[in-house]
Amino acid sequence: MTHYLMSVHGPAEREEYGNYGSKEAMEQAFADTGAFNERIKAEGYWVFGGGLLDASTATVVDGQGETPVMTDGPYLETKELIGGFWVIDAPDLDVALRLAAEASKACRGKVEVRPFEGLA
Amino acid sequence: MPGSTAAIEQVFREEYGRLIASLVRRFGDIDIAEDAAGEALVVALEKWPESGVPPNPGGWLTTTAANRAIDKLRREKLRDDKHRQAVDMYDDTPHESLGIFEQDEDDRLRLMFTCCHPALAPEARIALTLRLLGGLTVEEIAQAFLVPETTMGQRITRAKKKIAAARIPYKIPDASDLPERVSTVLTVLFLVFNEGYLSTGDGSPIRAELTAEAIRLARILRSLMPEEPEVTGLLALLLLTEARREARVRGGELVRLDDQDRGGWDRELIAEGHALVRECLALDRPGRYQVLAAINAVHTDAPTAEATDWAQVAALYDQLLRIDPSPIVALNRAVAIAELDGPEVALAQVDRLGQDSPVLASYHAFHATRADLLRRLGRSSEAREAYDAALAVCDNTAERAYLSRRRGELV
Numbered sequence: 001m002t003h004y005l006m007s008v009h010g011p012a013e014r015e016e017y018g019n020y021g022s023k024e025a026m027e028q029a030f031a032d033t034g035a036f037n038e039r040i041k042a043e044g045y046w047v048f049g050g051g052l053l054d055a056s057t058a059t060v061v062d063g064q065g066e067t068p069v070m071t072d073g074p075y076l077e078t079k080e081l082i083g084g085f086w087v088i089d090a091p092d093l094d095v096a097l098r099l100a101a102e103a104s105k106a107c108r109g110k111v112e113v114r115p116f117e118g119l120a
Numbered sequence: 121m122p123g124s125t126a127a128i129e130q131v132f133r134e135e136y137g138r139l140i141a142s143l144v145r146r147f148g149d150i151d152i153a154e155d156a157a158g159e160a161l162v163v164a165l166e167k168w169p170e171s172g173v174p175p176n177p178g179g180w181l182t183t184t185a186a187n188r189a190i191d192k193l194r195r196e197k198l199r200d201d202k203h204r205q206a207v208d209m210y211d212d213t214p215h216e217s218l219g220i221f222e223q224d225e226d227d228r229l230r231l232m233f234t235c236c237h238p239a240l241a242p243e244a245r246i247a248l249t250l251r252l253l254g255g256l257t258v259e260e261i262a263q264a265f266l267v268p269e270t271t272m273g274q275r276i277t278r279a280k281k282k283i284a285a286a287r288i289p290y291k292i293p294d295a296s297d298l299p300e301r302v303s304t305v306l307t308v309l310f311l312v313f314n315e316g317y318l319s320t321g322d323g324s325p326i327r328a329e330l331t332a333e334a335i336r337l338a339r340i341l342r343s344l345m346p347e348e349p350e351v352t353g354l355l356a357l358l359l360l361t362e363a364r365r366e367a368r369v370r371g372g373e374l375v376r377l378d379d380q381d382r383g384g385w386d387r388e389l390i391a392e393g394h395a396l397v398r399e400c401l402a403l404d405r406p407g408r409y410q411v412l413a414a415i416n417a418v419h420t421d422a423p424t425a426e427a428t429d430w431a432q433v434a435a436l437y438d439q440l441l442r443i444d445p446s447p448i449v450a451l452n453r454a455v456a457i458a459e460l461d462g463p464e465v466a467l468a469q470v471d472r473l474g475q476d477s478p479v480l481a482s483y484h485a486f487h488a489t490r491a492d493l494l495r496r497l498g499r500s501s502e503a504r505e506a507y508d509a510a511l512a513v514c515d516n517t518a519e520r521a522y523l524s525r526r527r528g529e530l531v
Contacts, residue, residue, distance in 0.1 A: 002287045092289035093239055094297065115286045 001089050003047060003116040004096045008109040010083040012055050012074070020108060032106040040088065045099060049086035083109065087116075123169040132161050135178040136255025137340070141227035142182050144234075144290055147189060150252070150280050156189035157181070163188070228253065229344040230290050232337075236305040237288045244279035245308050251276055253340075254333045264330055265315065305341065306354045306409060309334050313358050317365070318516050325369055325518035331362055349400040353410030356396035360416035363389035374522035378425035390420045411440045430459040447477035451486055458493060467493040484514035488523060500530045 011019055020026035040046045060071040074081055086103065090096040096113050104111040136157065143153035160181045174180040235248040243265075250256045250264075262272035282288065293301040316330025338355040345351050367384035368375055375381075397417045400410050415436045422428040437453035450473050458466035470490055473480060480486040487510035494503035507527035514520050 004286075092287045092291075093237075094289050094291075094293065096287075097239065098297075113286075117285075 001091055002096075004088050004090055004093075005085060005112075005114045005116065006049075006088060006096070006100050006103055007082045007085040007112045007114070008103075008107055009080045009112060010109045012079055012081045014054055025108075029106070029108045033103075036103055036106040040086075040099060045088045045090055045095075047087040047089050049084070051084035052082065055081045123172055125165060125169075128164055128168050128173070129161075131173060131177045132164065132181070133255040135181055137228055137231070137253035138178050139181050139185060140252050141231040143185055143189065144231060145227050146186060147193075148290075150283060152189055152193070153185075154252075155192075156185040159188040160185035226292070226344075228340060230292060232305055232341065232344075233293055233301055234283060234288055234290050236301075236308045237283070238301070238304050239286065239288060240279050240282065241275075242308075242311075244275055245304070246311055247272060247276050248279050249308050249337065250312065250333065253337060256333070260329075264327055302345070302348055302350065306350060309338050309341070309354060309358075310409075312337075313361070317361060318519075325372070325374070325516055326365060328365070331358070331365065334358060335362060349403045349405050350407040350409050352396050352400035353407060353413045356393045356400065356413035357409050357416060359389045359396070360393035360413060360420050362386070363393065363420060369518045372518060372521055373525065374516075374518040376522070377419060382423065385420065393417065393420070406439065406443070408440065408444050411436055411443065415440075428459070430456050434460055447473050447480050448483065448485075451480065451483075451489060455489060458496075463493045463496040467497065481509075482513055484510045484519070486510075487513070488519075491523070491526070495526070495530065503527075504530055 017023055017026040020029050037046065037049060055074040058074045060073070060075045062069045062071075084107065088096060088099060090099065093113070093115075100111040100113045139157050139160070140150075140153050143156055144150055147153055147156075163184050164177075164181065168174075231253060232249070235252055236245045240248070247261055247265075250261050251258065256264075258273050258276060259269050261276075262269040265272070267275075292298075313331050313334035316327040316332075316334065319325055319327050319330075335355070335358050338351070338358055342351050342355050363386040364377075364380060366386070367380040367382070393413065394417050397410070397413050401414065415433055418429055418432050418436065434453060434456040437449060437456055440449050441453065451470065454466045454469045454473070457469060467490070470486070470493065474486065474490075487506050491503050491506035491510055494500075494506055504527060507523055507530075511520060511523050511527070514523060
């Protein structure tokens with residue numbers, strides 16, 4: 001079994017209702033994602049997962065120098081950022097890609113699949 | 121000379137896909153499989169000149185390679201985790217439900233799906249397929265695609281690394297994924313063939329080693345999946361296209377279908393292609409490659425260009441448009457319409473296509489088709505501009521020669 005990171009990429013600037021368009025659409029996406037989560041827990045693929053708050057809440061820390069340097073905001077200035085992620089445990093990439101396709105449909109976003117080095 | 125180095129290398133290449141596929145199943149690692157295959161070749165080059173090529177060279181190579189790999193892995197077992205895993209994974213038991221022969225075929229099919237996995241970049245799929253299943257060297261593949269050998273080497277290394285790290289599986293895809301995955305494999309074979317048939321760059325306009333390799337792999341795929349009509353359709357399409365290869369270029373210049381010497385077509389390939397077209401169409405599950413093959417069957421059925429059943433060709437393009445509504449298919453349909461309803465009707469359709477699909481502006485066949493229709497209508501200055509536009513985006517030497525001559529002949 002391999003651990004894969006499934007990260008959801010979305011716009012850095014979030015609108016009201018988080019770019020879902022409407023309150024109903026947002027609630028439907030949350031419900032679909034919740035159902036997906038319950039299913040992959042029951043099927044044994046789930047390791048960890050969650051949504052992230054807005055990128056404006058991020059802080060970058062560089063602790064390589066003598067005193068840590070803190071910078072407000074995300075590491076990269078970019079139009080697309082990770083909005084949430086799962087860590088799954090799957091036997092091979094075909095299974096991971098199938099789960100990612102379902103995850104993408106549920107959360108209304110593109111999902112990047114990337115294997116961990118060794119087990120997470 | 122059956123025992124010469126060249127003959128042995130030829131046998132090795134013929135057997136390479138089978139050998140690698142079997143070793144990947146046994147050891148679960150492509151690099152180990154390739155190293156072991158390379159060692160088996162060294163042993164063959166030592167022994168075969170004296171002993172002669174064994175009656176079952178594939179079996180001999182597989183056994184030799186597997187033994188070498190096991191020896192090496194046992195020596196390295198304590199040092200390296202990956203090698204320990206490979207020894208532990210080593211599996212020399214034939215699959216329970218399959219005989220030796222089926223196991224062999226099954227392995228090659230798995231390897232084909234691994235090499236053409238949609239998680240790999242399209243150019244990497246092509247390179248890996250030619251390397252691992254076709255047995256071409258990295259140098260040969262690099263030459264075929266006109267990239268430096270180091271670039272091609274890196275492309276292949278990177279793809280193999282991804283297969284191992286991301287665990288791209290070595291298996292026949294699940295039934296739900298199968299149609300999509302078969303289509304990915306067919307695309308790879310079609311691209312290999314096309315690069316051979318209509319080569320880009322300054323070199324030879326046709327690279328027969330690529331068309332031959334694509335046909336060989338398509339034959340293997342068909343033997344593995346005889347019930348898939350699109351697989352049969354692709355093989356038929358490749359054979360019917362290959363049959364016209366010799367007649368298609370004369371003196372470095374492209375010869376269009378209606379000007380080709382039909383006596384120079386390969387009748388054996390045409391007969392085989394026609395039989396395959398009938399066979400797949402009888403299954404009544406039409407697809408892109410089957411319809412393309414059927415169109416080529418109509419062309420190769422006509423004793424002269426004038427005798428072509430253009431109504432049938434146009435009807436087949438209509439069917440293809442329903443499957444694949446792309447502007448390129450519509451453009452090809454317009455060529456048939458020119459023969460049925462005249463160049464004026466066809467030109468109106470082509471111009472409308474150009475307006476609706478600006479992407480056609482970068483496609484040389486769009487301009488070449490327009491140029492030809494304008495020429496037939498006697499609109500020379502517009503034809504000249506269209507030939508210029510075609511030449512500006514055409515990168516096949518034989519087609520360029522044809523377009524330049526046509527342009528020069530305008531009055």
